[in-house]
Amino acid sequence: xxxxxxxxxxxxxxxxxxxxxxxxxxxxxxxxxxxxxxxxxxxxxxxxxxxxxxxxxxxxxxxxxxxxxxxxxxxxxxxxxxxxxxxxxxxxxxxxxxxxxxxxxxxxxxxxxxxxxxxxxxxxxxxxxxxxxxxxxxxxxxxxxxxxxxxxxxxxxxxxxxxxxxxxxxxxxxxxxxxxxxxxxxxxxxxxxxxxxxxxxxxxxxxxxxxxxxxxxxxxxxxxxxxxxxxxxxxxxxxxxxxxxxxxxxxxxxxxxxxxxxxxxxxxxxxxxxxxxxxxxxxxxxxxxxxxxxxxxxxxxxxxxxxxxxxxxxxxxxxxxxxxxxxxxxxxxxxxxxxxxxxxxxxxxxxxxxxxxxxxxxxxxxxxxxxxxxxxxxxxxxxxxxxxxxxxxxxxxxxxxxxxxxxxxxxxxxxxxxxxxxxxxxxxxxxxxxxxxxxxxxxxxxxxxxxxxxxxxxxxxxxxxxxxxxxxxxxxxxxxxxxxxxxxxxxxxxxxxxxxxxxxxxxxxxxxxxxxxxxxxxxxxxxxxxxxxxxxxxxxxxxxxxxxxxxxxxxxxxxxxxxxxxxxxxxxxxxxxxxxxxxxxxxxxxxxxxxxxxxxxxxxxxxxxxxxxxxxxxxxxxxxxxxxxxxxxxxxxxxxxxxxxxxxxxxxxxxxxxxxxxxxxxxxxxxxxxxxxxxxxxxxxxxxxxxxxxxxxxxxxxxxxxxxxxxxxxxxxxxxxxxxxxxxxxxxxxxxxxxxxxxxxxxxxxxxxxxxxxxxxxxxxxx
Amino acid sequence: xxxxxxxxxxxxxxxxxxxxxxxxxxxxxxxxxxxxxxxxxxxxxxxxxxxxxxxxxxxxxxxxxxxxxxxxxxxxxxxxxxxxxxxxxxxxxxxxxxxxxxxxxxxxxxxxxxxxxxxxxxxxxxxxxxxxxxxxxxxxxxxxxxxxxxxxxxxx
Numbered sequence: 001x002x003x004x005x006x007x008x009x010x011x012x013x014x015x016x017x018x019x020x021x022x023x024x025x026x027x028x029x030x031x032x033x034x035x036x037x038x039x040x041x042x043x044x045x046x047x048x049x050x051x052x053x054x055x056x057x058x059x060x061x062x063x064x065x066x067x068x069x070x071x072x073x074x075x076x077x078x079x080x081x082x083x084x085x086x087x088x089x090x091x092x093x094x095x096x097x098x099x100x101x102x103x104x105x106x107x108x109x110x111x112x113x114x115x116x117x118x119x120x121x122x123x124x125x126x127x128x129x130x131x132x133x134x135x136x137x138x139x140x141x142x143x144x145x146x147x148x149x150x151x152x153x154x155x156x157x158x159x160x161x162x163x164x165x166x167x168x169x170x171x172x173x174x175x176x177x178x179x180x181x182x183x184x185x186x187x188x189x190x191x192x193x194x195x196x197x198x199x200x201x202x203x204x205x206x207x208x209x210x211x212x213x214x215x216x217x218x219x220x221x222x223x224x225x226x227x228x229x230x231x232x233x234x235x236x237x238x239x240x241x242x243x244x245x246x247x248x249x250x251x252x253x254x255x256x257x258x259x260x261x262x263x264x265x266x267x268x269x270x271x272x273x274x275x276x277x278x279x280x281x282x283x284x285x286x287x288x289x290x291x292x293x294x295x296x297x298x299x300x301x302x303x304x305x306x307x308x309x310x311x312x313x314x315x316x317x318x319x320x321x322x323x324x325x326x327x328x329x330x331x332x333x334x335x336x337x338x339x340x341x342x343x344x345x346x347x348x349x350x351x352x353x354x355x356x357x358x359x360x361x362x363x364x365x366x367x368x369x370x371x372x373x374x375x376x377x378x379x380x381x382x383x384x385x386x387x388x389x390x391x392x393x394x395x396x397x398x399x400x401x402x403x404x405x406x407x408x409x410x411x412x413x414x415x416x417x418x419x420x421x422x423x424x425x426x427x428x429x430x431x432x433x434x435x436x437x438x439x440x441x442x443x444x445x446x447x448x449x450x451x452x453x454x455x456x457x458x459x460x461x462x463x464x465x466x467x468x469x470x471x472x473x474x475x476x477x478x479x480x481x482x483x484x485x486x487x488x489x490x491x492x493x494x495x496x497x498x499x500x501x502x503x504x505x506x507x508x509x510x511x512x513x514x515x516x517x518x519x520x521x522x523x524x525x526x527x528x529x530x531x532x533x534x535x536x537x538x539x540x541x542x543x544x545x546x547x548x549x550x551x552x553x554x555x556x557x558x559x560x561x562x563x564x565x566x567x568x569x570x571x572x573x574x575x576x577x578x579x580x581x582x583x584x585x586x587x588x589x590x591x592x593x594x595x596x597x598x599x600x601x602x603x604x605x606x607x608x609x610x611x612x613x614x615x616x617x618x619x620x621x622x623x624x625x626x627x628x629x630x631x632x633x634x635x636x637x638x639x640x641x642x643x644x645x646x647x648x649x650x651x652x653x654x655x656x657x658x659x660x661x662x663x664x665x666x667x668x669x670x671x672x673x674x675x676x677x678x679x680x681x682x683x684x685x686x687x688x689x690x691x692x693x694x695x696x697x698x699x700x701x702x703x704x705x706x707x708x709x710x711x712x713x714x715x716x717x718x719x720x721x722x723x724x725x726x727x728x729x730x731x732x733x734x735x736x737x738x739x740x741x742x743x744x745x746x747x748x749x750x751x752x753x754x755x756x757x758x759x760x761x762x763x764x765x766x767x
Numbered sequence: 768x769x770x771x772x773x774x775x776x777x778x779x780x781x782x783x784x785x786x787x788x789x790x791x792x793x794x795x796x797x798x799x800x801x802x803x804x805x806x807x808x809x810x811x812x813x814x815x816x817x818x819x820x821x822x823x824x825x826x827x828x829x830x831x832x833x834x835x836x837x838x839x840x841x842x843x844x845x846x847x848x849x850x851x852x853x854x855x856x857x858x859x860x861x862x863x864x865x866x867x868x869x870x871x872x873x874x875x876x877x878x879x880x881x882x883x884x885x886x887x888x889x890x891x892x893x894x895x896x897x898x899x900x901x902x903x904x905x906x907x908x909x910x911x912x913x914x915x916x917x918x919x920x921x922x923x
Contacts, residue, residue, distance in 0.1 A: 017859055024867030025855035027802020027842035034801035187806040187814055187868040187902050237868030238902050269807045434890055499866025499903045642862035649905030676811035684906040685897045
C-alpha cells in the first residue's frame with residue numbers, strides 16, 4: 001500500500017543532492033575550525049621535538065607570565081591517570097616522564113589569543129634526557145630490543161594457518177615489499193570547541209568519525225561520568241581514518257574545565273601531521289606457489305606493520321593484513337604471520353582500507369610475478385584463481401552475496417582504454433600532446449621522447465563493518481510528523497557525516513521507505529545511541545540499516561493506526577494528528593572472535609573491486625603520468641550513483657597518491673615533510689579520467705543490498721598503477737610510493753632483514 | 768597593530784591587526800567570514816582563495832596590513848539570497864561537494880577562471896585549478912562542475 005499520492009523524488013537509487021551541499025558551496029557550513037564564541041579562549045599544545053626521551057623537568061614559570069595566558073596544564077595537573085587509545089588505552093593524555101614519538105603532547109595552554117598560547121608553548125622549558133630512537137619495527141620485535149611499553153613491543157600478532165601450510169609447488173615466486181607511511185591529509189584541520197556547562201560537565205563540538213567512542217575515552221580521562229560530557233558533531237572536513245582517534249578532544253575539555261571558559265583548539269597543518277595517526281608502514285615477505293597451469297597452491301607471508309609509539313587501531317590492522325593476505329583468490333594452503341610492533345615512530349592507525357591496502361600491494365605484485373614466471377596473461381591468471389560465492393578465503397570463511405571476482409576482472413579489462421595514443425615526439429613538427437599531459441607536466445621535461453606506456457591490473461578485497469566478535473550496532477530514531485506545510489520525516493542518528501554522504505543516504509532511505517519527500521537529518525550527537533564509526537565502509541550498511549528498520553516500524557505503527565481508525569493509509573494528514581516516532585538499535589549478524597590459527601567467520605561480508613591503470617613513464621626522469629584508471633566494483637546497490645562514483649574516484653585518487661607520490665618521510669623517528677609543500681598530494685593535473693563500472697550484486701543482509709563502497713577504491717588502485725609502471729619500465733618496484741630513482745636506477749627496497757615468508761619476524765636475521 | 772581599511776564583499780570594513788596577521792585570519796577571526804578555509808595556511812591548497820582587486824590570491828599568503836585599501840571578494844559574496852551563483856549551483860548538481868572543505872576556494876577559483884575564459888577546455892580547467900587541493904572527490908566531478916557552470920553562464 002502506498003502512502004504518497006505521487007512518486008516521491010530523491011529516493012533510493014537516485015543521485016539525490018546532498019542536504020549540506022548548498023551551505024557548503026556558500027561557505028556557510030560550520031566546520032569545527034570555524035566555530036566561534038564570544039569570550040572563548042584559544043588552546044595550544046606543546047609537543048616533544050624528540051622521538052624518544054625521558055622528561056627530567058618541565059618549567060612553566062616564564063610561560064605563565066605571558067600576557068593573556070589563562071592556564072597551563074602538564075601531566076601533574078591532570079584530574080586522573082586514565083590513558084586513552086582506540087583499541088588499547090596505552091597513551092597518556094600528556095606525557096608522563098617519557099616521550100615515545102616526536103610530536104607527543106607534553107603541555108596544553110589556554111590563552112585569550114592564539115598567538116599568546118603559542119608564545120607560552122615556546123616559553124615552557126623542558127629538560128630531556130634523550131634516548132636512542134627505535135625506528136625499525138623488525139628490530140623492535142627482536143629478543144634483545146628494549147621494551148617501549150610494559151609487556152614488550154608486540155602490539156598484536158596473528159597467525160593464519162590454512163590447509164597444509166608447508167605445501168610445495170612446481171612454480172614458486174618470492175618477494176619482499178615495502179609500503180611507506182601515508183597521511184590521510186583531510187583538508188579540514190583537527191578542531192573542536194569545548195564549552196563548560198553549569199553542572200560541572202562539558203559540551204564538546206568536535207570533528208570526529210565516532211562521537212561515542214570519543215566520549216568513552218574523554219569522560220574517564222576527565223574524571224567525569226559519561227552523562228556530564230556531551231558531544232555534538234561539528235562540520236567535518238574529511239576524515240579517511242585520521243579522525244577515528246582522539247587528538248585534541250581531551251585537551252580541549254581539560255582546558256575548558258580548568259578555565260571555566262569555552263576553549264577552541266584547531267591544529268595548523270604542521271601540527272596536524274604530528275597530531276593524528278597515519279597509515280601503517282609495512283614490510284611484507286611473500287612466497288607464492290602454483291601449478292604449471294596457474295592454479296594457486298599456497299601462499300606464505302610475513303607482514304610487519306609499524307604501529308609507532310601507541311597502539312591506536314593496530315590490532316585490527318594486523319588482523320586485516322593477515323586475513324586478506326592472499327587476496328581475493330582461492331588459496332588452499334597458507335601460513336601468514338602478521339605482527340604489529342611498537343616503535344618510536346609517529347603512531348599509526350586507521351586509514352581507508354587499513355591492512356588490506358598494505359597486503360594488496362604485495363600479493364598483487366606477486367600475482368604479476370607469477371604470471372611472468374608462468375608466461376600467462378595476468379588477468380587470465382587472476383580470473384582462474386578468483387573467488388566466487390562459496391569459495392573460502394584463507395581464514396576458511398566462505399564468500400557470500402558477491403559478484404564473482406573473475407567477472408569484475410573481465411569487465412574491468414573490457415572497459416574503454418584511453419583515447420589518446422602514446423605521445424610521439426614532435427609528430428608533424430609539433431609535440432603531439434600538451435606537456436601538461438606528459439610526465440613532469442608544467443616542468444616541460446619532455447616533448448614525448450623517452451616516454452613508455454604501460455597498463456596493469458589488480459584486484460583486491462576487504463571486510464565491511466566491524467569484525468571478530470565486535471558488537472557492531474547503530475541506533476536510529478525516525479519521526480513522521482505533520483507540519484503546516486505538509487508531511488515530513490526527521491531522522492536522528494549519531495553517524496558522522498565526514499563528506500561521504502551518509503546524510504543523503506539516510507534521507508533517501510526514509511523517502512523510499514516512508515514515501516515522504518521532506519526529510520530532515522538532525523545533527524548527530526551523544527543524546528542518541530552510538531552509530532559506530534564512519535569507517536570500515538560501514539555506515540550505509542549499519543546506519544542505513546538502522547534507519548530502514550526504524551522506518552519499517554514507523555510504517556507498521558501507521559498501518560495499525562489507520563486500521564484502528566478505519567482510514568486509508570494515504571490519509572496522512574488525518575492519521576498524523578500525533579506524530580509517530582520509533583527508535584531502533586540495529587546489528588549485523590554476529591561474527592566470530594579471533595582464535596589461534598584461523599579467524600574463522602570473523603567478518604560479516606566482503607567487498608571486491610578490480611582496477612586497471614594506464615601510465616606514461618619518462619624513462620629519463622623517472623616521472624610518471626597516470627593516463628587513466630578503470631574500475632569494476634561490486635557495490636551491491638548504488639543508493640546514490642553520483643555519490644558512489646564520488647567515492648570510487650576519490651578513493652582512487654588516494655590510491656594514486658600512495659602509488660607515486662605520498663609518503664610521510666621519516667628519519668630516526670623524525671617527520672621530514674610535515675607540510676603540503678613537502679608532502680605531495682595528487683592535484684587535478686595528476687588525476688586522470690576514471691572509468692567507473694558499478695556492478696550491483698546485492699548482499700541479502702544489507703539495506704537494499706547496498707554494500708559499503710569507500711575502501712575498495714584505495715585497495716587495488718595502488719598495485720594496478722605500480723603494475724602499469726612495471727609494464728612500462730621492466731623495473732622491479734617493490735615499494736610504494738614509487739620514486740623517480742626506483743624507475744631510473746632500478747633501486748630495490750630492502751629491509752636489511754632475512755625473513756622466511758610465514759615465519760615469526762621476531763626470529764629475523766640480519767641480511 | 769595596524770589600522771586597516773578593506774572593502775570586503777562590497778562593504779567598507781575597518782579593523783586593527785598585528786603586523787604578521789594574514790588576510791585569511793582577519794577574514795575568519797575578525798570579520799566573521801569563515802567561508803575561506805584554513806587547510807594549509809602555506810599557499811599550497813587554495814582553500815583560502817579570494818579575489819583581491821579582482822586577482823585570485825591565497826588569502827593565507829596576503830598580510831592584512833599590506834592589503835589596506837584593497838577590495839576583497841570571498842565566497843560569501845557569490846550568489847544572492849535564495850539563489851546560488853551558477854558556479855555554486857554547478858558544484859551542487861555535479862556532485863562536486865563531499866566534505867566541502869576545499870569547495871569555497873575551488874568555487875572562487877572557478878569563478879575567476881570563467882570570468883577570464885568563459886569556455887575553457889578540460890586541460891585549461893585543470894591548469895587553472897591545479898593550485899586547489901581536494902582530498903575527497905578525485906577531481907572528476909569538479910571538472911564536470913566547471914564545465915557545467917560554463918554552459919550555464921555562457922553557452923545557453
